[in-house]
Amino acid sequence: MRHLLWSLAVALCSCLVPGQIRRVELSSTVNGEEILQGLIPSPEPMNARELGAWQLLCSGMLEGNDNFVKEDIFAFGGQTGIPPRLSWSNEALSIQFTAPKGGESTIARLLESVIANPKLDDERLGELRARLSTPLADDWSAALAGERGDTVIPSEFVRRFAARAIRPENLILVGTPGALRAMDGRFSDWKPIHVPPDIRVTNSLTFRGPETSKTGVLVGATFKPITSQAATCLAIVALGGGKTALFHQVLREHRGWTYRQEAFLKPERSGWRPTLVLQSSEPIPPKAELTGALLEKVDTLSADDLQRFKTLTSTALAGNNPLSPFRFPDVYAGTSQDRATWLAYATLWGTPNTTPESLLADVKRATLDELKEELKKILGQLMVVH
Amino acid sequence: MERVISTKLPLCILVGCLTAACQAQVRVLERLPNGAQIYAERIADAKAISVQLWISDRGTEEAPATNGWRHLIEHFMAKRLDLFTDENGIFLGAETGRQAMAFKFEAAPEKLSFCLEGVRRLFNPMTLTTGDIEREIHLIRHEEAGLGAARRFSRAGWSQVFSGSRPDPVGSFDSMATATPAVLTKLQQRMLAGDNIVLSVCGAVEPRTVVQAIRPFLASQLTSSELDSSPQSTANSASTALATPQAVGSALSVKLEGVDRGSSLARIAVGFAAAQANPGITPIYTVSSHESLLTLASLSPDIASQVSGLSDRQLVRGISLLSGWLEGIGKSPSRLASFRGNLLSEGSGLSLDMVKQAAQPIGLLELIKAKQEILAGRLLEGFR
Known part of the structure; x- marks a missing residue:
């Protein structure tokens, strides 16, 4: 009886009309190129089997399908010299194509094809499972990758999960006007069936890297890039946005605990997640010891420090600071491609009018007291996740 | 003094407007009497500048007993500028290579004078204590522990392919522990001999302005022959062989001739093709006009089968990837300044156009x- 009800529910869901794709226009590009970006947040929540399916799905997105082999995707999608961009995390999948003027229909066709027709046969999934089970190049990137799903799942499970995760109502399309026009009429036949979540409770693992170093990751609460959160952005810069930031000065220069230490904002479904990463040849000190050392320094910050952190925020948002906390999405290069990614995430978060410029203007109004308060709040909320 | 002006305005514009022509020079290479070189190139549409000081190890080559001393000096020279660079919105990156050390100032175009001031400050003598050295060695241990797999395979490749x-x-770390404040300070002075120095500036800059602003300072540096010889360590020669990769996966390392050789570029193209296919x-390679090493590091244990399995179609993609790499260098202030700075510090005047030319005949x-x-x-x- 329970099985019958479940089947009925699935059949009903399958009849639903697919939702609307959200389309957002990128006003202009620096070199007149056409850009098309697709952003899809992952379903929430996911158990380890679903997470494994999500990771298999994302990692194979540009590996080719029945319409385009991989070489064609990169040849047709890389005609400007900028290769197709695929980036994914456990939170979202992002695919971006750039084309010269006149090439917008080509990238429109490519984007539609890779999103709506991922190749998920047994052979492809076997290749992707082997790839995902390989340790990552270094422990730093392994720590950032976070949880690894269960990829030893039946291929059929992955295919059904794909229908649940990759759906029109989940897709945000950002593009230049010409590229968006080229998307008109596309995806019209795309009606993925509705699939219920997997209700089993399963455990995830973590990605692995070479065990030559010790890496620690701490995270704070997510927030959106809106005016009232400008001081939070400034606080992240004050933690890790330069050589005189607290991380570099306290953890590396004063305490000698780490060589590499960064604070940045990781985009998740609900906003930016403050993420602090530390690497050492020795075990990372406990959280209380880390935050205690940083809080001592917070109390000594001066108006000069405030001014310097604002300068660092300005260079970060203008694209001239490799230590920029705003690197995810990749805005620090300041290219049109980065703008498209920024806009896609801002749309996902419901703050499409926030730009790097508007955020900087807000940051410049923050006071020293607000900065100290935000730093204390972030350090007080930190959780160790790796 | 040698002056190379590689690009000029059309003759019709030059006539009657010499000043305008001077301003329109795209690149300038100037060699000063003490051997210092200044290279400056304007990149159309660039929104940033990169000001890089390259210091050749000529006359200060490391032996096993002094291995790591230059790396220590690099750390000490760079960290003194932390406050100066952050206050002025400049990012300073520093790196020590086998043959040269580089300090790279990345900034907005209006920060040029601050970047050049940063260059001047790098020449200030260091004031160190034994405790400073001990602390920095501790940090370098953390740094070494964090090296990624490709880097570990590359240095194992160097050790095996270029023994000696x-x-x-x-x-x-054994050699670094023998360094004293006195020998490091003396070595820093010796490294900064005029004939070891290249200043490479690229991006949204006016090349003549750069040369005029920094020429007097660089011209005042003593030459190698005017400075004392390199200090000698009394430590035992420690083995620096790193033949074991200490990383997960596998790699193939192959010698390359200079970057302007078609055979080298074809191998680099195959490296790009392999990376795109898998x-x-x-691929890891440092641009050089000399014999060098290309390493293809893989996270899987079967790099050989991954490379041998490359289809002709996949290989051909390497040509456009190689072309894209070279084009990308020309558009990026940081990458172009590195490209020219590195080659000039080796004594090579190879230009990007020459390398692009050498890549032209590459086919399947x-x-x-x-x-x-x-x-x-x-x-x-x-x-595994």
Whole structure:
């Protein structure tokens, strides 16, 4: 009886009309190129089997399908010299194509094809499972990758999960006007069936890297890039946005605990997640010891420090600071491609009018007291996740 | 004094407007009487500048007993500028290679004078204590522990392919422990001899302005022959062989001739093609006009089968990837300044156009040959 009800529910869901794709226009590009970006947040929540399916799905997105082999995707999608961009995390999948003027229909066709027709046969999934089970190049990137799903799942499970995760109502399309026009009429036949979540409770693992170093990751609460959160952005810069930031000065220069230490904002479904990463040849000190050392320094910050952190925020948002906390999405290069990614995430978060410029203007109004308060709040909320 | 002006305005514009022509120079290379070189190039549409000081190790080459001393000096020279660069919105990156050390100031165009001031400050003598050195060695231990797999395979490749070459620039901790404030301070002075220095500035800059602003300062530096010889360590020669990769996966390392040779570029193209076909593969190569090493590091244990399995179609993609790489260098202030700074510090005047020219004749036959040469290279096996 329970099985019958479940089947009925699935059949009903399958009849639903697919939702609307959200389309957002990128006003202009620096070199007149056409850009098309697709952003899809992952379903929430996911158990380890679903997470494994999500990771298999994302990692194979540009590996080719029945319409385009991989070489064609990169040849047709890389005609400007900028290769197709695929980036994914456990939170979202992002695919971006750039084309010269006149090439917008080509990238429109490519984007539609890779999103709506991922190749998920047994052979492809076997290749992707082997790839995902390989340790990552270094422990730093392994720590950032976070949880690894269960990829030893039946291929059929992955295919059904794909229908649940990759759906029109989940897709945000950002593009230049010409590229968006080229998307008109596309995806019209795309009606993925509705699939219920997997209700089993399963455990995830973590990605692995070479065990030559010790890496620690701490995270704070997510927030959106809106005016009232400008001081939070400034606080992240004050933690890790330069050589005189607290991380570099306290953890590396004063305490000698780490060589590499960064604070940045990781985009998740609900906003930016403050993420602090530390690497050492020795075990990372406990959280209380880390935050205690940083809080001592917070109390000594001066108006000069405030001014310097604002300068660092300005260079970060203008694209001239490799230590920029705003690197995810990749805005620090300041290219049109980065703008498209920024806009896609801002749309996902419901703050499409926030730009790097508007955020900087807000940051410049923050006071020293607000900065100290935000730093204390972030350090007080930190959780160790790796 | 040698002056090379590589690009000029059309003659019709030059006539009657010499000043305008001077302003329109795209690139300038100037060699000063003391051997210092200044290279400046304007990149159309660039929104940033990169000001890089390259210091050749000529006359200060590391032996096993001094391996890592230059790396220590790099750390001390850079950290003194932390406050100055942050206050002025400049990012300073520093790196020590086998043959040269580089300090790279990345900034907005209006920060040029601050970047040049930063360059001048790098020449200030260091004031160190034994405690400073101990602390920095501790940090370099953390740094070494965090090296990624490709870097570990590359240095294992160097150790195996070029036995007897310069030791790995990260350094030996035993040798670093023998360094004293006095020898490091003296070595810094010797490294900064005029004839070891290249200043490479690229991006949204006016080349003549750069040369005029920094020429007097660089011209005032003493030459190698005017400075004392390099200090000698009394430590025992420690072995710096790093023949074991200490990384997961496998790699192939193959010798390359200069970057302007078609055979070298074909191998690099195959490296790009392999990386695109297999995302787990990382090619690693430092541009050089001399004999150098290309390493293709893979996270899987079967790099050889991954490379041998490259189809002709996949190989051909290497040509456009190589072209894209070279074009990308020309558009990026940081990458172009590195490219020219590194080559000039080796004593090579190779330009990007010359390298692009050498890449022109590469076709499928050259790529197939290069693939076989890579497969015949040194196979490095890491942990499984």
